Amino acid sequence: MEKIKIDDKKTLAFPRFHHYNYGIRYIVEQGLEQRYLMLPEATKETIELGSKYSPDYACAPFKHTLGSLIEALNAGADVLIEIGGLCRLDYYGALQKEILRELGYRFEFVNLAEYMGGRKKEWLKLAKRLNPKVNMAKLLTGVYDGVKMAEYMDEIEEIYFRSAAFEAEKGSFRRICRQFVLEMQTAESRGEIKEGYQKAKQALESLELRRPRYPVRIGVVGEYFTAMDAHSNQNLQEKLVRLGASVERYLNVTNCHFRAGEAALRPRIREYVQYNMGATTTWTVYAALSYAKRGFDGIVHVKSFGCTPEMDAVPILQNISRDFHIPVLYLSYDTQNSDTGLDTRLEAFYDMLERKKKVLR
């Protein structure tokens, strides 16, 4: 049967990427005034689909995002959007488009790699292409509010991972965050975004904590996609929280794109690094060094297998680890990951940190 069209809106889709799809959806629906296809949570099947059609040595994020795009097409997306970046990510779109076409799908493809670093005029042209009747004022407000939503979500997440391990009432942090995510999912205006954020932040701050005198603190650093995307890193941070740790991750969309840039961070890691080493390596080294200096107990370095820029951060992390006597756990993700395997490694790491702390005290 033909798809029933109740209006002439297009359905846009973007690969799953942690909690940022809510912000993207907001921009598409409120700013661009088109329909957004919100994918349900990824499953094992997503990555199986992605791996099946990807080149063997492509990095895991390529496979995750390809899996998402295939699922989006199967769910009825008309337009697929893929982004670019400073590493292999810049070529994701071109290859994924080719793979999907060869699979026989018909769709419109927007490869943002063609626009990034380009002129504003080109972006406006793109907006016009996606919606010929686009209202520029609305689009700008939509983008602004969508970004704000992402920032709020990053902030709430930060609070959660820092303190959830010490909640007095089990499940109280989770409950508030769930409600918050639901509100971001249904928000249709700046007011609703703000209200949801204020409510959640207030509720989280008034929760009773039973914080031990010397809690184990762990910093997570690493590759852009895998470190942020909870599904890709098998809920690493949640696992650490459940072991009893306070967890921080400096790397998020807010800190990467809307705060201090590479040039501002690099002077602070001068002892180790002189130049921009590419992609997000400066963020990784900066965060690791600041965790070390702030007396964190351990660092977890997360990346997908074969990620060149993050591989190049490893020798520097090894030196930081030696200089500050801070243990670093290196995790390299591919698409065949066992949950139990990760649990065992994290448990051992956490126990080691805890014991080290006791002995030193």
Add this chain to the structure above:
Amino acid sequence: MGEIRTIGIPRGLMAYRSGVQWKAFFEGLGFSCVVSQKSSRETLERGMERAVDETCLPFKLYLGHIQELLGACDVVFVPRMGGYQAKEKLCTRYESLPDLVNNIFRDERPRLLTVSYDWNDRTDEEKVYMELGETLGKTRGEARKAYASARRRMEQWRRDKERRQKALLEREGIRVLAAGHPYVLHDPYMGGEISRLLARQGATVLFTDYVDREKALKRSYHFSRVMPWLINRELTGAVMLLKERVDGIVLLSAYPCGPDALVNDMLVRKVKEVPVLSLTLDAQSGAAGMETRIESFIDIIRYQKAGGYGKN
């Protein structure tokens, strides 16, 4: 910086593309150059002790070359090369090279000679060489002169290779194009072995980097507008230029090469006119086990040439 007399050039990575120019430039300024020995099993073993397991084979070899040079010269030349254009970058490893070497060999306190550029700097080759000359304490005039003559020397070297390859294209028999990064194609420990195997099967071996670079680069934009890597551009451009004139293509990649992993997949999807063999070299086996694959590839080409599979 203390006085510099000898400059060490590691025989790895971009030395296979620009080494002639580097050496001519330094010598033109009155320095003597020490180039490390050709790669061997020992080079690799030395490099593997220092490298993170997951890094690519050429980088492991490169570290072996660096280690060989430490103590054998006053400074080791390790430039930071990002590429001059946003769509003509190098792999991010070239951006991190000096910092990587400094951190990996921290205990040895290596003295590196470096110069840095990337596409954000809006610079060009001449300016980069001027800066390098300045670091070495030479006047702008001296640097300019040395650069001009080094460039001529490089040009000559390239034209010579190109001319010889053109002559090979006229040869009868089976012609196979080896496509890959120059440091994979010509390193005796990596591509050198493969070329030898191909030649032993009676094939004439051509290389993607012995094709006119500028022409190949231009041609690559027809293949892809967004592909961000210079070397992969030169490589795909050369494949596009030569694919009708060869009987087979061997895509040679060193494990795990980030850009190759994606671009070679695209190449295999787009190049349907000639048989393509995709070979990945790793630190474990080197070229062993490749022999059978190359043999059967040449068999297929022979059969095809004799009209075996008909027209495709």
